[in-house]
Amino acid sequence: MTDQTTAAFDLDCEGVTKNFGTFRAVDGVSFSIPTGTFFSILGPSGCGKTTLMRMIAGFEEPSAGDIRIKGKSVLSVPPNKRNVKMVFQHLALFPMMDVHDNIAYGLRCAGVPKAEIGARVADVLERVALPDLARRQIHQLSGGQKQRIAIARCMALNPDVLLLDEPLGALDLKLREAMKIELKLLQHQFDTTFVYITHDQSEALVMSDYVAVMNAGRFEQIGRPEELYHAPATAFVAGFVGDSNRWSGTARGTEGETVHIETETGLALGGSPRGTAPIAAGTAVEVFVRPEFITVTRATEPAPEAANHHDGTIDSVLFNGANSRVLVRPPAGGLIEADVTLTGGTSDLRAGDAVRLSWDAAQTMVFAA
Amino acid sequence: MSRDARRLSLILLFAPFALWILLLIALPHLGILALSMREKVAPRVYEFGFGNYAEFITEPIYWNTLLRTGSMSLLVTFLALIIGFPIAYYIAKIAGKRARGALFLMCLIPLWVSDLIRAFGWILLLRESGVISRSLQWMGLTQSGIEFLYNDAAVIVGLVYTVILFMIVPLVSTLDGMGDDMIEAGYNLGGNSLTVLRRIIVPYAMPGIVAGCIVVFMMTAGSYLTPILLGGKNSSWFTEQIYNQFISRFNWEGGAAFGVLLLLFTSGVVWIGLRLSGQSLANTVARS
Ligand SMILES: Nc1ncnc2c1ncn2[C@@H]1O[C@H](COP(=O)(O)OP(=O)(O)OP(=O)(O)O)[C@@H](O)[C@H]1O
Numbered sequence: 001m002t003d004q005t006t007a008a009f010d011l012d013c014e015g016v017t018k019n020f021g022t023f024r025a026v027d028g029v030s031f032s033i034p035t036g037t038f039f040s041i042l043g044p045s046g047c048g049k050t051t052l053m054r055m056i057a058g059f060e061e062p063s064a065g066d067i068r069i070k071g072k073s074v075l076s077v078p079p080n081k082r083n084v085k086m087v088f089q090h091l092a093l094f095p096m097m098d099v100h101d102n103i104a105y106g107l108r109c110a111g112v113p114k115a116e117i118g119a120r121v122a123d124v125l126e127r128v129a130l131p132d133l134a135r136r137q138i139h140q141l142s143g144g145q146k147q148r149i150a151i152a153r154c155m156a157l158n159p160d161v162l163l164l165d166e167p168l169g170a171l172d173l174k175l176r177e178a179m180k181i182e183l184k185l186l187q188h189q190f191d192t193t194f195v196y197i198t199h200d201q202s203e204a205l206v207m208s209d210y211v212a213v214m215n216a217g218r219f220e221q222i223g224r225p226e227e228l229y230h231a232p233a234t235a236f237v238a239g240f241v242g243d244s245n246r247w248s249g250t251a252r253g254t255e256g257e258t259v260h261i262e263t264e265t266g267l268a269l270g271g272s273p274r275g276t277a278p279i280a281a282g283t284a285v286e287v288f289v290r291p292e293f294i295t296v297t298r299a300t301e302p303a304p305e306a307a308n309h310h311d312g313t314i315d316s317v318l319f320n321g322a323n324s325r326v327l328v329r330p331p332a333g334g335l336i337e338a339d340v341t342l343t344g345g346t347s348d349l350r351a352g353d354a355v356r357l358s359w360d361a362a363q364t365m366v367f368a369a
Numbered sequence: 370m371s372r373d374a375r376r377l378s379l380i381l382l383f384a385p386f387a388l389w390i391l392l393l394i395a396l397p398h399l400g401i402l403a404l405s406m407r408e409k410v411a412p413r414v415y416e417f418g419f420g421n422y423a424e425f426i427t428e429p430i431y432w433n434t435l436l437r438t439g440s441m442s443l444l445v446t447f448l449a450l451i452i453g454f455p456i457a458y459y460i461a462k463i464a465g466k467r468a469r470g471a472l473f474l475m476c477l478i479p480l481w482v483s484d485l486i487r488a489f490g491w492i493l494l495l496r497e498s499g500v501i502s503r504s505l506q507w508m509g510l511t512q513s514g515i516e517f518l519y520n521d522a523a524v525i526v527g528l529v530y531t532v533i534l535f536m537i538v539p540l541v542s543t544l545d546g547m548g549d550d551m552i553e554a555g556y557n558l559g560g561n562s563l564t565v566l567r568r569i570i571v572p573y574a575m576p577g578i579v580a581g582c583i584v585v586f587m588m589t590a591g592s593y594l595t596p597i598l599l600g601g602k603n604s605s606w607f608t609e610q611i612y613n614q615f616i617s618r619f620n621w622e623g624g625a626a627f628g629v630l631l632l633l634f635t636s637g638v639v640w641i642g643l644r645l646s647g648q649s650l651a652n653t654v655a656r657s
Pocket residue numbers: 020023025043044045046047048049050051052199
């Protein structure tokens with residue numbers, strides 16, 4: 001890469017690897033984050049997200065690979081000299097200082113003149129919409145306020161990159177929903193690159209410009225949220241991002257764009273091959289179908305044109321407003337989830353109704369197992 | 370009925386505690402206080418007055434001894450803190466889970482032997498015919514034996530050794546409560562090692578530091594055996610004065626006054642320390 005292109009990236013990782021003894025926690029991770037992006041790293045617990053972030057912040061030394069910030073390698077730069085700030089999983093606000101001193105700490109370390117510190121602290125508190133809290137003690141703040149102070153403390157230093165390690169994990173559900181939107185707005189406002197770690201796919205999808213899906217130390221796919229959702233590159237991504245019906249099975253043959261599958265439970269399906277590995281007759285495969293692509297019609301009514309039709313009876317109805325869902329038991333195999341619209345009228349589907357499920361081959365994602 | 374029973378059980382529960390406070394703490398101190406305000410005007414004739422205290426003020430050797438005891442105790446406290454803090458930090462933050470127990474145990478070992486035996490241990494090491502002196506002679510570094518005992522340094526070394534555990538325990542317990550992420554946040558926000566120590570670790574550990582210092586200072590100022598055995602005749606420790614008044618001179622009134630003065634003096638020092646560090650008794654000693 002030439003200097004000009006690297007300068008457009010706030011953060012570059014190239015083949016970053018971390019071994020703990022014989023265990024490889026992070027395995028050859030490479031990515032580049034364009035300036036001003038909200039970038040999420042999404043992965044299950046223990047996949048190495050925190051380890052990767054600690055390497056970027058400088059608390060762990062990579063076993064191999066290079067990390068560049070604004071195009072410059074930072075491997076030899078100690079953590080306190082890197083212009084990468086971090087919001088810790090448990091925030092790590094200093095309990096013996098008040099809000100003002102927490103924010104001023106970094107400014108003092110940076111040698112900002114005393115006269116200027118007060119104004120800078122007031123300014124950043126203004127920007128996180130908590131202008132009156134400067135003299136509060138940390139234990140007097142609510143969970144959401146602590147969150148914003150932790151971000152303010154980092155943003156006061158104008159970092160090149162802000163790292164956030166599952167900062168919403170400790171909040172209750174309602175606050176978490178509110179903070180998701182808030183974080184996105186803050187990122188816009190500060191116009192700084194955020195690298196956000198989470199194991200919650202809905203957080204990653206809602207907030208991010210780009211999401212990297214991580215599994216067992218490797219990046220499976222990097223892309224926009226809708227790409228990950230509609231065009232997952234691997235079976236892991238298809239299963240981890242969004243809800244889906246999932247079957248294991250064997251390919252029976254291909255016909256044009258369509259591959260015919262027989263699942264272990266005995267369902268015959270037509271699907272579209274995804275991923276890079278070739279699928280031929282006899283290949284073991286994983287099949288994913290998202291519930292919203294399955295149309296549910298009563299057995300007595302005409303079903304839409306589709307490659308896959310399966311009859312069954314409704315086992316249960318999961319009412320959740322606009323996201324209501326039915327569980328359908330086909331004659332062979334386990335339950336199938338499908339999204340439905342429930343209006344509250346007498347024509348709504350009920351448990352025990354005989355229904356027909358239909359979906360397209362294009363919506364049936366088939367990966368070589 | 371059941372309320373009465375509850376009340377009764379509460380009273381029974383608190384009775385030993387109340388008795389302990391009353392009989393072993395309140396009564397003796399009140400007795401000492403009363404005793405200290407009796408003046409001997411003639412053989413077996415006493416009257417109320419502050420003569421015993423006046424004698425303390427007019428006789429410089431007494432208050433010099435008290436000041437000396439106080440300043441030496443402060444020095445011991447300071448040394449125990451300086452030496453104990455890195456040890457506590459190592460135990461709480463650096464050593465692994467398994468090493469921690471072993472290290473704690475090693476700190477405890479000196480407490481398994483009595484004060485007296487420990488002091489004699491030091492005597493065996495430090496006296497003119499002791500281990501250190503002999504080794505130096507054997508190595509040819511000195512011709513005649515050197516007496517390391519009976520000076521202030523020996524007293525201070527012995528006292529620090531005796532009390533350091535009481536510094537380490539509260540420090541470990543407060544440092545233990547400090548997450549590693551707090552320290553990492555300190556570095557991440559741009560602090561160097563000194564800033565992190567000064568602005569984050571020490572303020573965080575302040576309750577433990579103050580608790581340890583109070584306990585160590587009180588123990589040191591009130592200690593008797595170690596200063597006497599290691600400092601010899603001229604150790605000039607205030608507890609020795611009290612002992613002399615009570616036992617040698619059979620002047621119970623004077624001894625009582627000295628006891629009250631020692632208590633007031635140490636309490637005053639502790640109070641000043643608390644004010645200076647901005648801590649309260651409730652969140653230091655009571656917490657750890
Ligand atoms: N210092 C270490 N020594 C040995 N193994 C470690 C160390 N730190 C992390 N690991 C291992 O590396 C793997 C990845 O850990 P990491 O903390 O990065 O996971 P994570 O993705 O952040 O998980 P979570 O979502 O639960 O926080 C884990 O299996 C962990 O046990």
